[in-house]
Amino acid sequence: MKLLYFARLRERLGLGEESVELPPGVASVAQLRAWLASRGGEWADALQDRSVRIAVNQDMATADTPVTDADEVAFFPPVTGG
Amino acid sequence: MRVRVQTADFDISAEIAALRAGKPGIGAVASFIGVCRDINDGDSVAAMTLEHYPGMTERSIEAIIDQAIARWQVTDARVVHRVGDLRPLDQIVFVAVAAEHRGAAFAACEFIMDYLKTQAPFWKREQTPTGARWVDARTTDEAAAARWASDAPTGR
Numbered sequence: 001m002k003l004l005y006f007a008r009l010r011e012r013l014g015l016g017e018e019s020v021e022l023p024p025g026v027a028s029v030a031q032l033r034a035w036l037a038s039r040g041g042e043w044a045d046a047l048q049d050r051s052v053r054i055a056v057n058q059d060m061a062t063a064d065t066p067v068t069d070a071d072e073v074a075f076f077p078p079v080t081g082g
Numbered sequence: 083m084r085v086r087v088q089t090a091d092f093d094i095s096a097e098i099a100a101l102r103a104g105k106p107g108i109g110a111v112a113s114f115i116g117v118c119r120d121i122n123d124g125d126s127v128a129a130m131t132l133e134h135y136p137g138m139t140e141r142s143i144e145a146i147i148d149q150a151i152a153r154w155q156v157t158d159a160r161v162v163h164r165v166g167d168l169r170p171l172d173q174i175v176f177v178a179v180a181a182e183h184r185g186a187a188f189a190a191c192e193f194i195m196d197y198l199k200t201q202a203p204f205w206k207r208e209q210t211p212t213g214a215r216w217v218d219a220r221t222t223d224e225a226a227a228a229r230w231a232s233d234a235p236t237g238r
Contacts, residue, residue, distance in 0.1 A: 007133055007205035008216040051219075055203075058138035074135060074203075078219035081132065081163065081204025082116050082175050082195060 001069045003036075006076035012046045022069050029054050030063035032073060051078055084159060085143045087134055089166040092176055101160050101180050108157050112187035113178040114195050120170035122217065125210040130217075132165040132174070135203040139163075146197040150179070154186035159194060163204065193230050200227040 003018050010016045026035045033054070037047040046052070054061045055074045067073060094115060102108055120127055147159045162176040177194050181187040206217040 004135070006135055006203065007207070011216075055135075055138055058135070058141055060201075074138065076135070076203060077205065077216070079200065079203050080206045080217045080219050081134070081202050082199040082223075 001067065002072040004072065004074040006074065008077045009046055009052065009075055012042055014042075022067070027066055027068070028063065029056065029061045029065045029067060029073070032067050033063075047075070052076070053078060084147055084161065085140050086160075086162045087136070087139055087165055088162065089164060091164070091173060092162045094173075094176055094178075097160060097162060097176060098178055101158055101178050105157055105180065107182060108180045109182050110184035110187040111178055111180045112184065112191040113176065114191055115173055116175040116195075118168045118170050118172045118174055122208060122210075125212070127170065128209045128211075129167060129169050130206050130208040131167050132163075133205045133207070134163075134165050139203050142202045143194075143198060146194055146201065149197070150190040150194050153193070154181065154190045155183070156181045156186055156190045159190065161194065161198065163198075163202070165204070196223070196227040196230060199223045 001020050001022055003020060005013050005016055022032070023035065026032055033047050037044045053076050056065050056067060056071055058072065094113065098111055098113060102111065118130060143161050147161065150156055150159060157180045159177070159179045164174055168174060175198070177191055179187045179191040179194065181190070200223050207214055208217055
């Protein structure tokens with residue numbers, strides 16, 4: 001799975017992009033988020049922030065959206081363009 | 083191309099001319115230009131950097147334009163949004179909507195801009211005298227986008 005982090009979140013995590021292999025039992029956005037937060041430290045704080053938005057394959061996702069190793073998942077703060 | 087995300091500046095005359103070219107049924111063009119201010123939340127802003135999510139940003143704006151075309155009698159629309167380093171007075175974003183009549187053009191232009199502000203993945207980081215900071219999303223922008231959900235569609 002390809003993971004992307006943008007803006008303030010990328011800076012907090014010190015990482016813009018990574019590839020991961022999902023462990024058994026991680027099949028939804030909520031489970032992916034919890035798994036990444038379990039890395040602890042800044043990951044736990046940044047990913048448990050309720051304002052974080054998540055997109056799966058470039059479409060906005062919800063906690064129930066399914067994820068597989070073939071997906072691109074992006075984490076980012078509320079948008080501020082225009 | 084209806085949607086472009088680019089570092090280069092844009093020429094609104096050329097954009098509007100391209101939008102209208104070969105479409106004599108157009109009777110109205112409404113446009114909006116967002117520009118870089120030198121002040122935000124009480125602090126002076128010397129410069130800003132805009133970041134986006136290549137691919138998703140363009141797709142999300144295309145989807146917003148599709149919604150506008152489905153809702154109003156709109157002939158065509160285009161959006162240009164800059165990314166990278168910008169300074170006060172610089173142009174940031176351009177939205178233009180062409181329609182047979184002005185009512186649809188005005189409404190769709192405002193709708194596209196309100197939705198872009200709250201849905202298209204762009205993030206601003208600004209340079210202030212106390213250092214660089216990420217701009218926070220505004221609840222007023224959420225409210226501006228939300229009001230379109232309750233407004234009755236108009237086909238003018």
